[in-house]
Amino acid sequence: MSVQLNHTIVWCRDKQKSATFLTEVLGLPSPTRFGPFLVVQLNNGVSLDFYENDGEISAQHYAFLIGEDDFDQVFARIRGRGLQHWADPGKHRADEINHNDGGRGVYFEDPDGHLLEVITRPYGSGG
Template structure:
């Protein structure tokens, strides 16, 4: 059996603002419309399908595995835009990055309060 995540819905208040925040920060292609969604395609074939709601949004966590050079580029955009970031999911280490498993990683919020993370190695991969 082969099971793969194909897509997930990301609830937001403004799909254009939220999808463009992510694509701009991560350096991804512009989102594309599909029905009521604005779709962000990731390089491993998974898509994040932004869907607007007027209701309260429960924060979700999305972690993105990136290369070391991509980390430098994205981290530069985070700093340039003055986005708060943390080395830990408990937000106890502001303005720091983590170095788990010989990686670099950090956490930050998107416009709807979803907790995003960038890492350069999967956790538990050693290093």
């Protein structure tokens, strides 16, 4: 059996603002329209499909595995935007990054309060 994640819906207040935020911070191509969605395509074939919702939005967590060189660029964009960032998901270690599993990682929020994370090593990979 072969099972792969293909896409997930990201609930947001303003799909243009939220999708553009993600593509700009991560250095991805601009989002594309598909029906009522704005789609952000990731390099592994998975897409995040942004969909506007007027109701309550429950914050979700999205983690992105990136390269070491990419981390420097993404982290510079996070700091350049003056975004709050943390080394941990509980937001106790403000203005820090982590070095879990011998890599680097940081957490930050998108415009709708979703907790985004970039890491350079998968958890449990050692190091």
